[in-house]
Amino acid sequence: MRASRFFISTLKEAPSDAEIVSHKLMMRAGMIKRLGSGIYTYMPMGLKVIRKVEAIVREEMNRAGAIELLMPLVQPAELWQETGRWDKMGPELMRVKDRHGREFAIQPTSEEVITDVVRGEIKSYRQLPLNFYHIQTKFRDERRPRFGLMRGREFTMKDAYSFDRDLEGMQKSYQVMFDAYTKIFTRFGLKFRAVAADNGAIGGTGSHEFHVIASTGEDALVYCPTSDYAANMEAAEAVASGTRAAPSAELVKTATPKAAKCEDVAKLLGIDLSKTVKTIALTVETETDGKLDKQYFMLLLRGDHELNEIKAAKVPGLQGAYRFSTEAEIAEVYGCKPGYLGPIGTKAPVTVVADRTVANMADFVTGANEEDFHFTGANWGRDVAEPHVTADLRNVVEGDPSPDGKGVLAIERGIEVGHVFQLGTAYSAAMNATYLDENGKPAPLQMGCYGIGVTRILGAAIEQNFDDKGIIWPTSIAPFELVLCPMGYDRSELVKEETEKLYAAALAAGIDVIVDDRGLRPGAMFADWELIGVPHRVVIGDRGLKDGNLEYQGRRDTEATNVPVADIVAFIKARVQQ
Amino acid sequence: MRASRFFISTLKEAPSDAEIVSHKLMMRAGMIKRLGSGIYTYMPMGLKVIRKVEAIVREEMNRAGAIELLMPLVQPAELWQETGRWDKMGPELMRVKDRHGREFAIQPTSEEVITDVVRGEIKSYRQLPLNFYHIQTKFRDERRPRFGLMRGREFTMKDAYSFDRDLEGMQKSYQVMFDAYTKIFTRFGLKFRAVAADNGAIGGTGSHEFHVIASTGEDALVYCPTSDYAANMEAAEAVASGTRAAPSAELVKTATPKAAKCEDVAKLLGIDLSKTVKTIALTVETETDGKLDKQYFMLLLRGDHELNEIKAAKVPGLQGAYRFSTEAEIAEVYGCKPGYLGPIGTKAPVTVVADRTVANMADFVTGANEEDFHFTGANWGRDVAEPHVTADLRNVVEGDPSPDGKGVLAIERGIEVGHVFQLGTAYSAAMNATYLDENGKPAPLQMGCYGIGVTRILGAAIEQNFDDKGIIWPTSIAPFELVLCPMGYDRSELVKEETEKLYAAALAAGIDVIVDDRGLRPGAMFADWELIGVPHRVVIGDRGLKDGNLEYQGRRDTEATNVPVADIVAFIKARVQQ
Incomplete structure (x- = not known):
C-alpha cells in the first residue's frame, strides 16, 4: 500500500469524551470515528486491524472444524419469545417493528436463530456433532455506552454454537473450542488468561472467560502462579486458611460509640481489622396461598473481606430472590440500628450464614445488637451456637490459599474478550430442537456457545500495548x-x-x-x-x-x-x- | 475441504413459496434458509459464493483506488433529516428508537453517513479526489419481499462514494468506477450489459445500470447490436423513423360503435394498428394564492406504442405532478367519454403533446370526441393545428432506429445488479460538505455513488446459468x-x-x-x-x-x-x- 492512496488522518489531541487510553489512541490514530453514542465508523486504518483479527479467528475456527454461515441481523420476535428472552431481556435488546407492525430484534447474539436452523436441518445422531459460527454485527442498547470500542452499542462478534448428542460430546466440543481460543489469542500476540466463570442465569454446566491482561481492565482475575488454577472474581473459591483456635479471651460487651463500621471499631479498639466480623442482614419473602412470609438471614464476613453476591445467591434459602433488610425489619429482628448487628442475642430467629473464614475465627469482635456496643472475645460454640450454614461468601484476596492446594492466589486485571459456555439443553429444550438417537427416539441437543468480541480486541490490545507516543500493535494484528x-x-x-x-x-x-x-x-x-x-x-x-x-x-x-x-x-x- | 466436515443439505423439492428458478435452486441446494419474510440465513454453501463475490468486488475496488471502511448499520435520524430523506423515504426505511427514545434508521444505503464522515475529515482540495466504499448489510422494508435473494429485505451491498473538486473530476471518478464494474462483472463470468439510466429523483448528471442478462429479468434493456448504444427502457430514446408523408386521404368521421380501444378500431376498420393514434388525457393542478387552477394536456401515441411515464414527466408543464384526468374532467373538456378522444374539436383548450412518431404520421385515425365515432384520414396542419409540443413520450420497440444513427434497436431482459450514479452536489450541499479550493474558498464536494448488490448477484447468476439438474456456477464464484x-x-x-x-x-x-x-x-x-x-x-x-x-x-x-x-x-x- 502507498500512503498517498490510503486514508491517514491523525489528531494531536483526543476528543474530550474519550476517557480511556485505547479510545483516545484509536481516535487520534484515525481508526474509528464516532457516529453516535456507542456507534462508530471503522475508518480504513481501523478496519485493517479488524480484518486481521477476523482472519485469525476464521482460520482457527475452521481448523477446529467449525463451519461458517451468516445469520441475519434482524430476527423475528417469535423466536425470542420461544425461549422467553423477548421478555427476560431488558431495553438492551433493540426492538423494531416492520411496516406491517411485526416485531423484530436486532441481534445481540444468535442462540435462537441457530437453534431454529438446526432443528430444521438435523434429523439424526449421524449428523452430529456440528459447530456453526458467524462473524457478524451485533447491537446492544447499552444504558451507558463508553470507552470507544470497549463498550459500544454496535460491535462485531464471532459467535459459535456447537450441537452434540450428549453431555460427553458437548464437553468434547467445548474443549475443542477452548483450545482454538487459546490458539487464537496466542496468535494475536496478546498476554491473556482463561479463567473459570460463573454460569450465571443461563445455567449450564461450565464456562470460561478469556481475558486480555491489562492494568486498566474492568475485571479482577484470580490465579495461582504455581498451578493452573484461574477463575474470575465471581467464581474464584475462597478457602479458609488454618483451623479454628481455642477461645483465649472472655466475652466482653464493649462500648463502641458511633463506631458503626468495622474499620471504626478496629481503630477505636486498637485491633487489626481482621479480628472483626461484619453482619449483613437479608430478608427473603415467600408467598404461600396468598400469605406473605418473611425469613431473615445474617451473613457474616471478616471485617476486611468483601461480599460476593453471586456466591451469596447460591446459599440454600437465599437462592432465587433475597434482598437487604430494611431498617424497620432490622429494628424488629435485632432490636437495634444497623451497624451494631451480630449473631449473639438477636430478638427474633435468624439463620446465621458464616463465611468459611468467619467460621474459623476465635476471639472475634462482633456487634452486640445494641447501639454503640460490640462484643469482643466472641467465640463459636461458647458464646453463640455454631453457624447454621458455613459457606463461601466472599471475594478472594491476594494471598488466599489456592483452592487446588498448590499455592496462594494472586490477582490481576483483565478485559473480557472471549467466553466459552456449556449451554446444555437450555435452548434446545425450550425450542424443541431434538435429534433421533440410535433407537429412533428424539432427544434434546446438547449445546455450547462460544463468543469473541472482535472489535473489542482492538481496544483490549491497545490497553495492553501502548506508550506515550501511541499504540504498539502486535505484528499479527497491526494495520x-x-x-x-x-x-x-x-x-x-x-x-x-x-x-x-x-x-x-x-x-x-x-x-x-x-x-x-x-x-x-x-x-x-x-x-x-x-x-x-x-x-x-x-x-x-x-x-x-x-x-x-x-x-x-x-x-x-x-x-x-x-x-x-x-x-x-x-x-x-x-x-x-x- | 472435505464434505464430511462441511455442511451439505440438499432437497428434492423446493418449498412452495419459491416462485422463481434461482430461489428454488438456492433453497434446494441448501444455500439459504428462510428466517422471515425477505430475511435469510446464508448457509455455509451460500456464504462461500457470497465471499467469492465479495473478494472480487474488493480486489477491483482496491485496484481502482477506492478505500475500504465500514459504516454502521444503525444510523442517527438527524443525519437523514439533514438531507430530507427521513421524511421523503416511505416505510421501506426501517426506523427504530433506542432506550432513550432517540430515532435511528437501519441503513438501506449510506450517503448521509459518508458525507458526514467526509465533511469532518476533508479540509483542502489537496486531499481530493477520494473514494470510500464498504461491503455491508442493508435493510429495506420492502412492501412485498419475494424471489429469495432477488428482492429480500436484508441483503448485502457494496456501496462506494467518490468525492471530487469539480464536475470534471467527478466524471473521471465515475469513469474509473464504470471501468472497475466492467472488470468485476467480467470476472464474475456473467453475461452482462451496462445501460444508461434515468437519474430519477436524486437528480445529478448521469447514471448507468449494470444488468445480468437473463430471460427472466424484470427489466427491459435496449441496445444497438451494431453500435455501443445501450439504455434501460426508462431512458432509451425513441426516434421517429422517416419523415411525414403528404396527406392522401380525406378526413372522414366514421362510426366505430363500441370501439373504444385502438385495437378494436383497427380491427373494425381493417387497418393496421400503426395507423391509429391513442389519446391520453392528463390534468395538472396548480395553486396560486389559494386559487386552484387546472390545465389539461393530451398525450398522443401511436396505437401500437406504450407510454413512458418517466419521459412524460419531463415535458414542460407536466414536470412535477401530473395525473390522469377523471371521467368528469374528460366530459367537461372533450364533451365525450374516454376512448373516443382526439385532437380535433375539443370543447375546451388542451395542450397537445405528440410523440415524435405521431408528429410524423399522415392519414391517421383518431378519436372524434364523440362516443362511437373516430376520424379517419386525419392530417396535421390540414385538419388540426400542428402539435403544441412534440416530444419523446414512448417506450422504444425492437427495430426502432438507434438514437446514435448506427443501426436499429434490439431488446433483451436483465436483472439489475449494479448502479453507478453521478450525484453532483445534491448531498454535499444539503449537508454543507465543502472543501477549501486553491484560493481558500469553500466549495461543495462533487459526489458520485456506486452500488453492487452482492447477494443479488447469486440470484442473477443462477437465473442466467441453470439447467434441469440445478445450478451452473461460473468458476470464479462457484462455492x-x-x-x-x-x-x-x-x-x-x-x-x-x-x-x-x-x-x-x-x-x-x-x-x-x-x-x-x-x-x-x-x-x-x-x-x-x-x-x-x-x-x-x-x-x-x-x-x-x-x-x-x-x-x-x-x-x-x-x-x-x-x-x-x-x-x-x-x-x-x-x-x-x-
Whole structure:
C-alpha cells in the first residue's frame, strides 16, 4: 500500500469524551470515528486491524472444524419469545417493528436463530456433532455506552454454537473450542488468561472467560502462579486458611460509640481489622396461598473481606430472590440500628450464614445488637451456637490459599474478550430442537456457545500495548506490519529508487508493507506511524545509503539498527515472524 | 475441504413459496434458509459464493483506488433529516428508537453517513479526489419481499462514494468506477450489459445500470447490436423513423360503435394498428394564492406504442405532478367519454403533446370526441393545428432506429445488479460538505455513488446459468471450483489413496476443491453436486484407474472425458482458469 492512496488522518489531541487510553489512541490514530453514542465508523486504518483479527479467528475456527454461515441481523420476535428472552431481556435488546407492525430484534447474539436452523436441518445422531459460527454485527442498547470500542452499542462478534448428542460430546466440543481460543489469542500476540466463570442465569454446566491482561481492565482475575488454577472474581473459591483456635479471651460487651463500621471499631479498639466480623442482614419473602412470609438471614464476613453476591445467591434459602433488610425489619429482628448487628442475642430467629473464614475465627469482635456496643472475645460454640450454614461468601484476596492446594492466589486485571459456555439443553429444550438417537427416539441437543468480541480486541490490545507516543500493535494484528519512511522521497532520486526496490521486495516476501510517499517531514512522519503503532519501521535516507545501510527500528526499540541493504528483507521477515 | 466436515443439505423439492428458478435452486441446494419474510440465513454453501463475490468486488475496488471502511448499520435520524430523506423515504426505511427514545434508521444505503464522515475529515482540495466504499448489510422494508435473494429485505451491498473538486473530476471518478464494474462483472463470468439510466429523483448528471442478462429479468434493456448504444427502457430514446408523408386521404368521421380501444378500431376498420393514434388525457393542478387552477394536456401515441411515464414527466408543464384526468374532467373538456378522444374539436383548450412518431404520421385515425365515432384520414396542419409540443413520450420497440444513427434497436431482459450514479452536489450541499479550493474558498464536494448488490448477484447468476439438474456456477464464484467424487471411498483402498493424492495435489495447485468423502452412492452424489452447481468434477473409480485414468466432466458437458492420472491437475487447472 502507498500512503498517498490510503486514508491517514491523525489528531494531536483526543476528543474530550474519550476517557480511556485505547479510545483516545484509536481516535487520534484515525481508526474509528464516532457516529453516535456507542456507534462508530471503522475508518480504513481501523478496519485493517479488524480484518486481521477476523482472519485469525476464521482460520482457527475452521481448523477446529467449525463451519461458517451468516445469520441475519434482524430476527423475528417469535423466536425470542420461544425461549422467553423477548421478555427476560431488558431495553438492551433493540426492538423494531416492520411496516406491517411485526416485531423484530436486532441481534445481540444468535442462540435462537441457530437453534431454529438446526432443528430444521438435523434429523439424526449421524449428523452430529456440528459447530456453526458467524462473524457478524451485533447491537446492544447499552444504558451507558463508553470507552470507544470497549463498550459500544454496535460491535462485531464471532459467535459459535456447537450441537452434540450428549453431555460427553458437548464437553468434547467445548474443549475443542477452548483450545482454538487459546490458539487464537496466542496468535494475536496478546498476554491473556482463561479463567473459570460463573454460569450465571443461563445455567449450564461450565464456562470460561478469556481475558486480555491489562492494568486498566474492568475485571479482577484470580490465579495461582504455581498451578493452573484461574477463575474470575465471581467464581474464584475462597478457602479458609488454618483451623479454628481455642477461645483465649472472655466475652466482653464493649462500648463502641458511633463506631458503626468495622474499620471504626478496629481503630477505636486498637485491633487489626481482621479480628472483626461484619453482619449483613437479608430478608427473603415467600408467598404461600396468598400469605406473605418473611425469613431473615445474617451473613457474616471478616471485617476486611468483601461480599460476593453471586456466591451469596447460591446459599440454600437465599437462592432465587433475597434482598437487604430494611431498617424497620432490622429494628424488629435485632432490636437495634444497623451497624451494631451480630449473631449473639438477636430478638427474633435468624439463620446465621458464616463465611468459611468467619467460621474459623476465635476471639472475634462482633456487634452486640445494641447501639454503640460490640462484643469482643466472641467465640463459636461458647458464646453463640455454631453457624447454621458455613459457606463461601466472599471475594478472594491476594494471598488466599489456592483452592487446588498448590499455592496462594494472586490477582490481576483483565478485559473480557472471549467466553466459552456449556449451554446444555437450555435452548434446545425450550425450542424443541431434538435429534433421533440410535433407537429412533428424539432427544434434546446438547449445546455450547462460544463468543469473541472482535472489535473489542482492538481496544483490549491497545490497553495492553501502548506508550506515550501511541499504540504498539502486535505484528499479527497491526494495520501494517512494516512502514517504509523515505527521507526526501521527492528530492532524492537514490532514496526514491531504493524505497521502491525495497517496497517491491517486501511485497514479494509477503510482508504487509506501507510506503509513506506523502512527502512529510521526518518528525511528522515518524509521529504518525508511532501513533498508529506499526511495529516495524525502515528509514531510507541518503546518509545511510552512502554506507549501503538502512535504518531499522522496532516500535519498542529505543534506538535504530543499521542493516545492510542486501540483508534488510530477510532481517524484517525474521522480525515479522517472531 | 472435505464434505464430511462441511455442511451439505440438499432437497428434492423446493418449498412452495419459491416462485422463481434461482430461489428454488438456492433453497434446494441448501444455500439459504428462510428466517422471515425477505430475511435469510446464508448457509455455509451460500456464504462461500457470497465471499467469492465479495473478494472480487474488493480486489477491483482496491485496484481502482477506492478505500475500504465500514459504516454502521444503525444510523442517527438527524443525519437523514439533514438531507430530507427521513421524511421523503416511505416505510421501506426501517426506523427504530433506542432506550432513550432517540430515532435511528437501519441503513438501506449510506450517503448521509459518508458525507458526514467526509465533511469532518476533508479540509483542502489537496486531499481530493477520494473514494470510500464498504461491503455491508442493508435493510429495506420492502412492501412485498419475494424471489429469495432477488428482492429480500436484508441483503448485502457494496456501496462506494467518490468525492471530487469539480464536475470534471467527478466524471473521471465515475469513469474509473464504470471501468472497475466492467472488470468485476467480467470476472464474475456473467453475461452482462451496462445501460444508461434515468437519474430519477436524486437528480445529478448521469447514471448507468449494470444488468445480468437473463430471460427472466424484470427489466427491459435496449441496445444497438451494431453500435455501443445501450439504455434501460426508462431512458432509451425513441426516434421517429422517416419523415411525414403528404396527406392522401380525406378526413372522414366514421362510426366505430363500441370501439373504444385502438385495437378494436383497427380491427373494425381493417387497418393496421400503426395507423391509429391513442389519446391520453392528463390534468395538472396548480395553486396560486389559494386559487386552484387546472390545465389539461393530451398525450398522443401511436396505437401500437406504450407510454413512458418517466419521459412524460419531463415535458414542460407536466414536470412535477401530473395525473390522469377523471371521467368528469374528460366530459367537461372533450364533451365525450374516454376512448373516443382526439385532437380535433375539443370543447375546451388542451395542450397537445405528440410523440415524435405521431408528429410524423399522415392519414391517421383518431378519436372524434364523440362516443362511437373516430376520424379517419386525419392530417396535421390540414385538419388540426400542428402539435403544441412534440416530444419523446414512448417506450422504444425492437427495430426502432438507434438514437446514435448506427443501426436499429434490439431488446433483451436483465436483472439489475449494479448502479453507478453521478450525484453532483445534491448531498454535499444539503449537508454543507465543502472543501477549501486553491484560493481558500469553500466549495461543495462533487459526489458520485456506486452500488453492487452482492447477494443479488447469486440470484442473477443462477437465473442466467441453470439447467434441469440445478445450478451452473461460473468458476470464479462457484462455492467450490472442483469436486472429487470417489467411487467407493470406503471400499477401495486404491480409490481412497488416489483420491487423497489428487486432493492434496489440487490444494497445492491452489484449486478450491471439495472431496466427497460421505460414502454416498454415485447417483445421489452426482445429483447433489449437479444441483449445487460445482463447475468441474472428477470421478475416481477402480475401473478407470485400472487404465490409469480419471473421469473429468464439466458441469455443462454432456459426457465425461478420460484423463490420465498424471495429467489431471494440469488439465483441471487449465479449465479452472479459462
